[in-house]
Amino acid sequence: MPASGMQSPRVVIVGGGFGGLYAAKALSNEAVDVTLLDRKNHHTFQPLLYQVALGVLSPGEVASPLRQILHPARNLRTLLGEVVGIDAAARTVRLSDGEAVAYEYLILAAGARHAYFGRDEWAHHAPGLKTIEDAVGIRSRLLLAFERAERQAHLSGRREPLSFAIIGGGPTGVELAGAIADLARLALAKDFNAINTKQARIRLFEGGPRILSALSEDSSRKAARQLEQLGVEVCTESLVQTVESGRIKVRDEWIATDLTLWASGVAPSLLGKMLGAAMDRSVRVLVEQDLSVPGHREVFVIGYMAALVDANGTPVPGLAAAAMQEGQQAARNILRDLQGRPRESFRYTDRGSMATVGHHRAVAEFGRWHLSGILAWLLWSIVHVFLLIGFRNRAAVMRQWMWAYATRKGGSPLITDCQQPEAARHAK
Amino acid sequence: MPASGMQSPRVVIVGGGFGGLYAAKALSNEAVDVTLLDRKNHHTFQPLLYQVALGVLSPGEVASPLRQILHPARNLRTLLGEVVGIDAAARTVRLSDGEAVAYEYLILAAGARHAYFGRDEWAHHAPGLKTIEDAVGIRSRLLLAFERAERQAHLSGRREPLSFAIIGGGPTGVELAGAIADLARLALAKDFNAINTKQARIRLFEGGPRILSALSEDSSRKAARQLEQLGVEVCTESLVQTVESGRIKVRDEWIATDLTLWASGVAPSLLGKMLGAAMDRSVRVLVEQDLSVPGHREVFVIGYMAALVDANGTPVPGLAAAAMQEGQQAARNILRDLQGRPRESFRYTDRGSMATVGHHRAVAEFGRWHLSGILAWLLWSIVHVFLLIGFRNRAAVMRQWMWAYATRKGGSPLITDCQQPEAARHAK
Numbered sequence: 001m002p003a004s005g006m007q008s009p010r011v012v013i014v015g016g017g018f019g020g021l022y023a024a025k026a027l028s029n030e031a032v033d034v035t036l037l038d039r040k041n042h043h044t045f046q047p048l049l050y051q052v053a054l055g056v057l058s059p060g061e062v063a064s065p066l067r068q069i070l071h072p073a074r075n076l077r078t079l080l081g082e083v084v085g086i087d088a089a090a091r092t093v094r095l096s097d098g099e100a101v102a103y104e105y106l107i108l109a110a111g112a113r114h115a116y117f118g119r120d121e122w123a124h125h126a127p128g129l130k131t132i133e134d135a136v137g138i139r140s141r142l143l144l145a146f147e148r149a150e151r152q153a154h155l156s157g158r159r160e161p162l163s164f165a166i167i168g169g170g171p172t173g174v175e176l177a178g179a180i181a182d183l184a185r186l187a188l189a190k191d192f193n194a195i196n197t198k199q200a201r202i203r204l205f206e207g208g209p210r211i212l213s214a215l216s217e218d219s220s221r222k223a224a225r226q227l228e229q230l231g232v233e234v235c236t237e238s239l240v241q242t243v244e245s246g247r248i249k250v251r252d253e254w255i256a257t258d259l260t261l262w263a264s265g266v267a268p269s270l271l272g273k274m275l276g277a278a279m280d281r282s283v284r285v286l287v288e289q290d291l292s293v294p295g296h297r298e299v300f301v302i303g304y305m306a307a308l309v310d311a312n313g314t315p316v317p318g319l320a321a322a323a324m325q326e327g328q329q330a331a332r333n334i335l336r337d338l339q340g341r342p343r344e345s346f347r348y349t350d351r352g353s354m355a356t357v358g359h360h361r362a363v364a365e366f367g368r369w370h371l372s373g374i375l376a377w378l379l380w381s382i383v384h385v386f387l388l389i390g391f392r393n394r395a396a397v398m399r400q401w402m403w404a405y406a407t408r409k410g411g412s413p414l415i416t417d418c419q420q421p422e423a424a425r426h427a428k
Numbered sequence: 429m430p431a432s433g434m435q436s437p438r439v440v441i442v443g444g445g446f447g448g449l450y451a452a453k454a455l456s457n458e459a460v461d462v463t464l465l466d467r468k469n470h471h472t473f474q475p476l477l478y479q480v481a482l483g484v485l486s487p488g489e490v491a492s493p494l495r496q497i498l499h500p501a502r503n504l505r506t507l508l509g510e511v512v513g514i515d516a517a518a519r520t521v522r523l524s525d526g527e528a529v530a531y532e533y534l535i536l537a538a539g540a541r542h543a544y545f546g547r548d549e550w551a552h553h554a555p556g557l558k559t560i561e562d563a564v565g566i567r568s569r570l571l572l573a574f575e576r577a578e579r580q581a582h583l584s585g586r587r588e589p590l591s592f593a594i595i596g597g598g599p600t601g602v603e604l605a606g607a608i609a610d611l612a613r614l615a616l617a618k619d620f621n622a623i624n625t626k627q628a629r630i631r632l633f634e635g636g637p638r639i640l641s642a643l644s645e646d647s648s649r650k651a652a653r654q655l656e657q658l659g660v661e662v663c664t665e666s667l668v669q670t671v672e673s674g675r676i677k678v679r680d681e682w683i684a685t686d687l688t689l690w691a692s693g694v695a696p697s698l699l700g701k702m703l704g705a706a707m708d709r710s711v712r713v714l715v716e717q718d719l720s721v722p723g724h725r726e727v728f729v730i731g732y733m734a735a736l737v738d739a740n741g742t743p744v745p746g747l748a749a750a751a752m753q754e755g756q757q758a759a760r761n762i763l764r765d766l767q768g769r770p771r772e773s774f775r776y777t778d779r780g781s782m783a784t785v786g787h788h789r790a791v792a793e794f795g796r797w798h799l800s801g802i803l804a805w806l807l808w809s810i811v812h813v814f815l816l817i818g819f820r821n822r823a824a825v826m827r828q829w830m831w832a833y834a835t836r837k838g839g840s841p842l843i844t845d846c847q848q849p850e851a852a853r854h855a856k
Contacts, residue, residue, distance in 0.1 A: 080575035147508035
């Protein structure tokens with residue numbers, strides 16, 4: 001450990017997601033000087049973001065200012081800034097307004113972004129869900145679809161049932177589909193009278209043979225059955241060919257939609273490319289067992305940006321749980337350097353997987369234990385409230401859920417887009 | 429009252445603010461068929477909007493979906509739509525997408541919009557506060573100013589103290605100035621370490637000789653003293669001549685600002701012009717004693733859009749309280765028509781005025797009773813929670829206030845603009 005009076009090594013962490021935040025927390029009150037850089041001033045608890053999109057929770061309940069999370073530790077500092085360059089030789093990162101930040105250690109934890117398989121123009125017609133802004137935008141588009149249908153039905157006398165398409169059968173797609181079904185069947189049913197919101201068609205399109213392909217076939221099947229109980233049509237082997245305004249093409253057939261949502265794949269942040277390090281096919285940085293970049297022991301890449309088969313031979317999955325564990329390991333390896341001890345290899349601990357499907361429905365797996373239904377849903381709720389960053393958010397989320405449970409209503413279904421959403425400009 | 433089987437008269441209300449909402453509530457479960465039209469899907473409780481701008485409250489706590497407020501009454505219907513034309517002869521209003529809505533009675537209650545004295549280009553550099561979007565935008569710009577200063581101070585070693593300018597010494601300007609002072613002195617003080625947020629200069633510019641000119645000189649003086657105790661510089665006789673990016677010109681002197689806010693005047697909605705009725709100098713519709721438009725007994729104009737010296741000889745002020753009373757009166761006059769009874773003249777009841785200045789500070793007047801300090805502040809809090817629409821919001825706002833009081837922290841200081849705010853693009 002550096003003697004008193006010596007300058008503490010500067011650790012720069014890029015990204016305030018799960019990986020970056022757990023790394024920062026593991027370095028708090030240690031003999032390092034930590035600067036966390038993020039484009040946003042808040043950590044976003046992405047597992048509950050879909051509830052903001054559905055109006056159950058409000059942005060302040062799933063996001064916490066990084067400054068408030070980290071300020072109790074005196075050696076941690078938060079700076080709002082967008083990293084646009086990394087000079088690994090000079091050991092500095094460059095911010096979008098030209099400022100440079102020097103480091104002795106760098107932890108890159110910038111996570112994932114939406115990927116539209118090279119069809120970036122689809123983004124406009126099928127928004128994805130990664131940020132608070134995304135969630136508020138989707139909430140507005142979703143509610144506008146109901147409002148527009150109600151107005152048309154009232155003024156013209158008739159209107160086709162609403163049609164929603166969710167592209168991608170992973171956990172986010174399943175959560176969105178189930179939650180939209182809850183919204184149409186429960187929360188909004190009484191508020192509209194010219195349309196019957198329960199008649200809305202909600203279709204989940206998955207290119208592969210089954211939804212939730214990261215879980216067992218057994219859980220996939222159960223999740224599909226639970227979605228169908230909610231009225232969601234689960235369409236597997238249904239790769240989407242084209243996304244346009246108001247319609248999508250699946251299996252050579254055009255399907256009219258009032259809203260299309262994208263839950264079909266993300267790609268690592270482009271920051272990895274700036275390192276000039278070796279990458280895998282998915283543009284993830286191939287890291288060493290200690291999570292550092294080959295040739296740059298002082299640079300760690302963690303979370304979705306990193307590709308690694310760990311010391312146990314397990315390919316580390318791109319999940320929040322893995323990012324948290326990697327963040328802690330990268331921090332420990334920096335501290336071991338300072339203590340003159342050898343670094344440790346990262347070993348991923350699988351603590352299980354789960355996905356919620358809707359009101360009282362979920363699936364969960366812990367090794368050979370498979371759960372589904374209300375028990376899995378209760379477990380999902382407890383785990384997610386427990387993992388939420390910040391006591392205040394936990395209390396607020398629990399209150400909102402109890403309210404939603406008691407009243408079967410959403411929280412604050414406000415349409416508050418800054419810009420008129422694309423969907424609203426195309427009357428059907 | 430129409431005999432059973434007869435079609436109920438169609439009442440169209442344009443605007444879901446205080447006037448429109450109180451009119452709708454007064455018509456609920458009566459023998460009329462009411463359609464409330466609004467561009468937004470929610471009522472915004474404007475008196476607390478500045479607390480959203482300051483991050484104390486979240487959007488869902490000061491806004492309620494109109495549909496949820498009104499749906500319990502079976503004769504009330506809400507439609508989301510922007511009125512772009514009124515054909516008083518044909519008794520229809522036209523919506524922006526071309527649809528027409530017919531009425532037997534029309535209540536225009538579209539309120540006010542920002543007015544920049546003909547200098548619309550100022551809007552970009554000095555945002556005003558009327559909608560949830562405005563409030564979220566101001567919150568982001570405000571917090572970005574602190575974040576930018578912290579980054580510059582940390583990376584370059586020094587930074588001028590922050591400078592905030594609020595233009596307009598009415599209730600909104602006073603609330604904003606006091607609340608920004610609270611934010612800098614209390615809520616943010618511990619979260620930043622490279623800058624001292626308490627050194628921020630907060631200046632309130634008023635063109636006239638005193639702030640809160642609608643109240644007595646006594647209250648003006650007390651409010652100015654309370655603001656100064658919070659560290660706000662109150663500049664009267666200081667008409668702003670020019671507003672640009674990063675600076676304003678006052679009394680021929682340029683003043684650098686990190687954020688300029690506009691609280692200096694609103695103008696009535698342009699819908700009044702569409703009627704072709706006589707208007708006063710401020711573009712407000714000159715209405716009859718029964719609140720109807722001369723020559724169109726079936727059209728009522730209420731709230732900020734209407735100009736009236738009431739039956740007691742009192743010029744009706746452009747306040748929320750007046751809009752509520754007018755909404756109720758317009759509704760009563762419609763019902764009296766249906767009952768074959770003569771209409772009543774509107775008489776404004778002054779229930780007093782108040783303005784909050786900041787933490788524990790406010791002024792209030794009820795006729796000859798003048799209050800200031802913590803007692804006025806408590807009263808202000810009670811009245812505003814009581815007036816908040818919807819039980820749920822009341823409970824949530826009280827909880828947030830108690831939390832803020834206990835912790836001296838804001839609620840959710842999130843920067844979540846859809847667009848990068850203008851201020852952020854101009855590094856100082």
